[in-house]
Amino acid sequence: MRHMITAALALAVLAGGSYWFTSWATNTCQPLDRLWGASGCVDTLEVANFSPLFRDTMSPVGADGQASLIGWQLEQNEGWSGPVLVRIDLDSRREIERFPLPMAQEFDHAVFSADGQRALLSCTTKRDCAEGGSAAAIISTVDGTQLGLVDEWEAFPRIFPGDPRPDVTFTPFAMVASQGRTVIEQDDAQNLVLIEPDDGRVVTLATREERSDVFAPRLVISPDQSRVALMSSFPGRKVVGDGFRIWDGLTGAEIASVTASLDYAISSNAAWSWDNAAIFNIRKSNGNVLIDKFVISPQVQ
Structure with missing residues (x-):
């Protein structure tokens, strides 16, 4: 009898372990999810001892597979040690080099130029964020070199200074797409819409209810402006996973959508690959960040 009970317990433990492994492995960007191609996640790069900025922390990815992360260096058991630019190679899945950035301790905001070669760095609560009491700094995303100061x-x-932007009749949330032929905007009801100013055409991309969150829309326009991505992340206890939707920047037609598993938490902006074929998402992991590559296929769920 004792042997039967022991065997039953062993089988229960084995079954429980198998269920746990299968459940974990099918979560977004875990082994079985990648094997089956369920979410489109195909690869992950881990960057150690780095804390991302909340909104924009990663530049668009160049044709050479390289990109830059802007955020905070983390020292083990010491917390944040200073603003830093991390140059990474996503093709070879490695970190290239780190460069300290001369910004105030309140530094918390970055805006990348459309070509990904420069970034504007500022503070949302402090007016003298950069050197010499300047409000902001413009740097090279290749090596962190300071290119100028903004008063x-x-x-x-x-929007990066000098990059295309909608005229003053649109809200501060608006961004241009399709080489200026369309504007992506949040309307009075907090619906996300595509507007063609020349003929007044309006296409609803996502209703307020479909967006599910109350934050300003986290839009990422592809480098050639042909595609628009909306990132959705939800703080606290979740009833739906984080994810993203992608539309054609001219017609507003939906190209793809991903709703991740409940354990998946997007920590900052997404970044486009140079050919629009992939999106890179950032999430935190015990003082490190994980950068997940999602291949864009029509209507991925």
């Missing part, structure tokens, strides 16, 4: 303070800049 005019803006609390929450979204």
